Amino acid sequence: MRIGELSRRTGVSERALRYYEEQGLLHPERRPSGYRVYRDADVPQVRRIRVLLAAGLGIAQIAQALPCLTDDDLPAPTCPELVAELVKHRDRIGEAIDELETTRANLDTIIGADRRAG
DNA sequence: ATTCTAACA
DNA sequence: TGTTAGTA
Structure with a gap:
């Protein structure tokens, strides 16, 4: 085709x-x-x-x-090496999620301060 | 009518 | 990636 x-x-x-x-x-x-x-x-x-x-x-x-x-x-995955890389990739994603959650928490703090400030 | 390459308002 | 120009 x-x-x-x-x-x-x-x-x-x-x-x-x-x-x-x-x-x-x-x-x-x-x-x-x-x-x-x-x-x-x-x-x-x-x-x-x-x-x-x-x-x-x-x-x-x-x-x-x-x-x-x-x-x-x-x-x-058929190759064990590939599985290892995919697991590594998964771990990086986990770290990225953690950082984003921290960033979100920081934003929430600012938003909360803004609401208190009127 | 389809696809190809190259290039960018 | 979309899109467009000029071809084959």
Whole structure:
């Protein structure tokens, strides 16, 4: 299939699909015309990419993670090294949440002071 | 009608 | 990422 169909079947813009290729996430063949040709397997592959993006992973990390995932819609890590990195990523998110909660508490204090000040 | 590359109000 | 120009 060409990029238009893949875009429709995945809900991902053609622009994004070309960008994913540029970043090494997809490797479509090329027709003599220059048109990209995708395989059926690229449909679930794109969904996996979106899941990983939604999980907060960067393009570079996703490029390395894709080979270590089961070929299913819901990515399951097969390489132990990948699992370790994902856990590390999860920990960073936890830290970020803690910092945001502190920031929110500080804001609440200011808001409270403002209300008391009228 | 579709896709491609390159570039930016 | 969207969008647009000029092509093939």
